[in-house]
Amino acid sequence: MIKKCNNCLYPQNAKPTIQFDEKGICSGCNYNNSRKLINWNKREKMFQKLVNEIKKKRKELGNYHDCIIPVSGGKDSTYQVWLLVKKYNLKPLLVSFNHVFNTHAGEKNLENLVKASGLDLIRYSAGLSSVQKISRLMVQKVGDITWHYHAGVRTFPFQVACDQRIPFIIYGEHGYSELVGMLNLNYIVEHTYWSRKEHDMRGWEAENLLKFKNIKASDIRPYVYPDLNEIKRQNIRGIYLSNYFKWDGKKQSEIVIKNMNFKTLTYKRDRTPNLYAKIEDHANDVHDYLKYLKFGYGRGTDDCSLEIRHNRLSRSEGEKLADNYDRTIPRSLNFYLEFLKIKKNEFYSMIDKLSEKKFSKINTSKRNHKNQQIKDYIFSNKNRNLYFNPKNPPKKHRIDAFDKHSTSFYGY
Ligand SMILES: [Zn+2]
Numbered sequence: 001m002i003k004k005c006n007n008c009l010y011p012q013n014a015k016p017t018i019q020f021d022e023k024g025i026c027s028g029c030n031y032n033n034s035r036k037l038i039n040w041n042k043r044e045k046m047f048q049k050l051v052n053e054i055k056k057k058r059k060e061l062g063n064y065h066d067c068i069i070p071v072s073g074g075k076d077s078t079y080q081v082w083l084l085v086k087k088y089n090l091k092p093l094l095v096s097f098n099h100v101f102n103t104h105a106g107e108k109n110l111e112n113l114v115k116a117s118g119l120d121l122i123r124y125s126a127g128l129s130s131v132q133k134i135s136r137l138m139v140q141k142v143g144d145i146t147w148h149y150h151a152g153v154r155t156f157p158f159q160v161a162c163d164q165r166i167p168f169i170i171y172g173e174h175g176y177s178e179l180v181g182m183l184n185l186n187y188i189v190e191h192t193y194w195s196r197k198e199h200d201m202r203g204w205e206a207e208n209l210l211k212f213k214n215i216k217a218s219d220i221r222p223y224v225y226p227d228l229n230e231i232k233r234q235n236i237r238g239i240y241l242s243n244y245f246k247w248d249g250k251k252q253s254e255i256v257i258k259n260m261n262f263k264t265l266t267y268k269r270d271r272t273p274n275l276y277a278k279i280e281d282h283a284n285d286v287h288d289y290l291k292y293l294k295f296g297y298g299r300g301t302d303d304c305s306l307e308i309r310h311n312r313l314s315r316s317e318g319e320k321l322a323d324n325y326d327r328t329i330p331r332s333l334n335f336y337l338e339f340l341k342i343k344k345n346e347f348y349s350m351i352d353k354l355s356e357k358k359f360s361k362i363n364t365s366k367r368n369h370k371n372q373q374i375k376d377y378i379f380s381n382k383n384r385n386l387y388f389n390p391k392n393p394p395k396k397h398r399i400d401a402f403d404k405h406s407t408s409f410y411g412y
Contacts, residue, residue: 002296005029008305009315009322010180011297013356016199018180027181032309034185040246046188047244051088054168058091065093065120067168070157072096073110074280076172078262079252080241081117084170086259092170095160097152097222098125099281102411104401105265106280110411112261124156128409130219136340137212139347142202143294143354145336146287150200151223154191161236162226173242179302191238193228248310249277250376250386264385266394266403270330271299273321273378273387275394282407285330292326293351300325311375312383335407 002012005026010018019027058066069084069092071077084090094114102110114121131148138147157169174189197205206223209215241247253276256262264275271288278284284299292298300322307313313321337347378387385394396403 005305007315008308009297009301009319010305011295011301013295014180014297015291015295016180028179028305029181029309031178031181031185035246038185038246043244047241048088050239050244051090054090057167061165061167063164063166065091065164065166067092067170068095068157068161068166069093069170070095070097070153071110071113071121072153072280073102073106073108073113074278075249075253075256075262075276078109078113078256078260080170080172081113081119082256082260083241083245085117085119092119093160093164093166094119094121095157096121096123097149097156098123098411099146099149099152100126100128100131100409100411101146101149101281101283102409103280103282104406104408104410105263107410108399108401109262109280112263116260122160124152124222125411126152126222127219132339132341133214133219134209136342137209137215138202138204139290139340139342140350142204143290143351144202144287145290145340146281146283147202147204148223149281151206154196154200155206155225156222158226158231158236158238159222159224162230162234165234167234167236169236169238171238171240173247174240178242178247178306185243188243189240191240193225193231196225249306250310250312253277253386263397263399263402264394266385266396267405268388268390268393269405270328270332271325272303273325273389274303275388276386277303282332283336285332286336289330289333290351293348294355296356297322298326307378308372311373312378314372314374331405332407 003020003024004011005020005028006024007029008026010026010028012018012020014026021030054066067084067090069077069080071081071094081092081094084092094117096110126148134148135145138144161167161169169191171191197203206220206225209220210217253262253264257264265279266275269275271285288299304313304318304322308315308318337344342350376383379389379392381392384392388394
């Protein structure tokens with residue numbers, strides 16, 4: 001029988017590598033709790049020191065840009081830009097890997113970000129036929145329709161960094177830690193080649209794809225990591241801001257809505273009540289549905305668990321909500337099956353082979369959980385535009401990109 005965390009909704013088989021302590025609390029909750037023990041003023045001072053180093057290095061190298069921010073048009077990258085430009089006066093070069101599965105909202109928000117920041121942007125748009133081939137292959141091999149995103153986002157900025165001799169790449173949160181607490185906040189972890197390959201790319205290096213006849217060298221170009229000696233020689237580092245600032249997606253979204261013209265969705269989404277996170281890509285729903293089919297939980301569980309940890313949702317309400325969203329078949333499924341040329345029954349039997357059967361025994365806990373004090377309830381009127389509540393739906397922007405669900409390929 002698979003247990004759930006005694007605080008949030010994560011099951012014991014959550015990926016990657018969730019751990020439960022003797023009290024039945026998961027490593028994601030413990031990671032979140034450890035934030036209270038961190039001296040954030042001290043961390044901010046450490047970051048200021050790093051900023052000084054970044055600026056000094058730019059002068060030494062005679063560069064115009066002092067760092068790279070990988071951007072997608074999502075709330076995190078928009079927040080990174082706001083923080084680094086408006087508060088720290090850095091001169092970043094924006095680098096975007098266009099994976100092709102953008103929503104119209106994502107494209108609009110990227111446009112807003114570039115306009116609001118006034119910064120330069122380098123964008124690599126992967127070819128549709130390469131994306132189709134790689135996506136189809138990786139669904140078959142590892143059940144991941146978005147393998148090429150992770151590969152592109154963790155590789156293309158390093159290619160630009162090497163070419164342009166810009167030694168600092170600044171990412172936002174350390175994603176897996178935020179969800180399942182893979183790491184400890186006491187260690188200031190940076191990007192590594194190992195975690196890129198093992199976690200982001202599920203153990204597959206781009207060159208491994210060449211053993212399949214239909215994949216050519218030209219298809220994998222944005223995913224080929226630069227020579228490791230060159231990265232070492234130029235001392236190129238990938239830094240996570242969540243080591244230096246108390247990370248909370250909701251608060252950051254409020255900042256970028258106010259200051260960067262970032263816009264949220266207003267329609268009901270298929271896989272989560274959240275209207276501000278991961279709104280820039282429409283394959284995320286299918287990607288997440290695959291996770292549900294393989295492991296028995298999806299984004300409903302991820303997002304509701306985060307809200308429970310931040311005391312914005314009770315565990316019992318979160319459990320019902322997560323269950324409903326996790327079971328919902330996304331509207332975009334047929335669109336993607338058509339694009340990948342996979343028949344529906346073929347798709348389900350393929351995923352069945354990758355699925356962990358034991359999750360059918362995930363224990364829906366009936367225990368009483370300690371009375372949680374809800375401080376900033378997600379469905380209160382003031383959060384109306386941030387979480388979808390059918391009883392009090394968000395105010396429309398009167399812009400189709402944000403008000404209407406659609407699945408087309410935007411961004412070419
Ligand atoms: Zn937990």
